[in-house]
Amino acid sequence: MNKLELQGIQHTFAGKKQRVTVLSDISLHVKEGEFVTIIGPSGSGKSTLFHIIGGLVTPTAGDVWLDGAKVTGIKGLISYMPQQPALFPWRTIEANVALAQEVAGVPRQDAVAKAREWLPKVGLAGYEQELPHVLSGGMQQRVSFLRALLSPQEVMCLDEPFGSLDALTRQDMQAWLLNIWEKNRRSILFVTHSIEEALFLSDRIYVISNKPAEILEELVVPFARPRQEEVNLEPAFHKLRKHIQSLLRQEVQS
Template sequence: MSKLELRRIHHGFTSKKQRVPVLTDISLHVNDGEFVSIIGPSGSGKSTLFHIIGGLITPSSGEVWLDDANVTGSKGLISYMPQQPALFPWRSIEANVALSQEVAGQSRAAALEKAREWLPKVGLGGYENELPHVLSGGMQQRVSFLRALLSPQEVMCLDEPFGSLDALTRQAMQSWLLNIWEQNKRSILFVTHSIEEALFLSDRIYVLSNKPAQVIEELVVPFERPRQEKVMTQPEFHELRQHIQSLLRQEMMS
C-alpha cells in the first residue's frame, strides 16, 4: 500500500530581500494504485510542489506524508520522471533503464537483467545496446518512464513528461502510458498543461490557481477503466474539458 498525502503545504522564495509566496495551503492525496493529475497555469508552482514531495525543498510549513509516516524533507522515497528524458548519453539504453535500480542498491547484473526483461514489453526490444541519440523523442521518453517504473519506490511523480513531443507522438505516448499503468497500477501524481491529457489519464484531477498556487477544485473523472481513446468523443468529456478550461481562464484573467 502506498498513499501520498500533502497536508497544508505553504512555500515561498526570497527574491531581492522580498518574500515571494509560491504555494498556499496545498492539501492533496494519491491513494494506492491511483492516477492523479495536477493542472494549472504556467508558473503556478507545480514543479516546486514536486521538489517538495521529493525532499529537494523543505516547505515553509506543512507536511508530506507517505504510508502514514511524516517524510517531509526526506529524499529517495519517490520515483521521478522529469519533463525531458534526462538519459546519460554515454550509457546504453539498458544501462540507462538499470540506473534507478542500481542507485537503490540492486546489483548491476540484476538491474540489467530486469531492464532486458522489460525493454521488449515497452516496444524497445533490439535497442538494448544502442545509445540514446539513436532513439526518437517518444522512444527516449519510454526509456525514462521504464527507468522510473523499475525503481523500487511505489509512488511515481511525472512532471509533464510528454510536453515536448509533437501532437501525434504525444497521443500515442498517452495511450502507451495508460496501457502500462493499467498492468502495474503504481500510484502516480502527474503534472500536465493539457486538459485532455489529464481527463484521459486520471482518476482525479486537482486544478491549481495562479501563483501563489492553491487548489481551486478537485474533480473525480467519471470514465470507466480500462480507458480507450474513444472516451474523448463523449459529450461528458467535452463538458469537463470546458469546465476546467473556464476555471483556468478565470485564473489567467484574475
C-alpha cells in the same frame, strides 16, 4: 489508507527584493494504485511541489506523508520522471533503465537483467545496446518512464513528461502510458498543462490557481477503465473539459 498525502503545504522563496510565496495551502492525496493529475497555469509552482514531495525542498509550512509516515524533507522515497528524458548519453539504453535500481542498491547484474526483461514490453527490443541519441523523442521518453517504473519506490511523480513531443507522438505516448499503467497500477501523481491529457489519463484531477497556488477544485473523472481513446467523444468529456478550461481561463485573466 492514502499512499501519498500533502497537508497544508506552503512555500516562500526569498527573492532579491522581497519574499515570493509560490504555494499557499496545498492539501491533496493519492490512493494506492490511483492516477491523480495536477493541472494549473504556467509558473504556478507545480514543479516546486514535486521538489517538496521528493525531499529536495523543505516547505515553509505543511507536511508530506507517505504510507502514513511523515517524510517531509526526506529524499529518495519517490520515483521521478522529469519533463525531459534526462538520459545519460554515454550509457546504453539498458544501462539507463537500470540506473534507478542501481542507485537504490540493486546489484548491477540484476538491474540490467530486469531492464532487458522489460525493454521488449515497451517496444524497445533490439535497442538494449544502443545509445540514447539514436532514439526518437518518444522512444527516449519510454526509456525514462521505464527507468522510473522499475525503481523500487511505489509512488511515481511525472512532471509533464510529454510536453516537448509533437501532437501525434504525444497521443501515442498517452495511450502507451495508460496501457502500461493499467497493467501495473503504480500510484501516480502527474503534472500537465493539457486538459485533454488529464481527462484521458486520470482518476482524479486537482485544478490549482496562479501563484501563490491553492487548489481551486478537485474533480473525479467518471470514465470507466480500461479507458478507451474514444472517451474524448463523450459529452461528459467535453463538459468537464469546458469546466476546467473555464477555471483556468479565470486564473489567467485574474
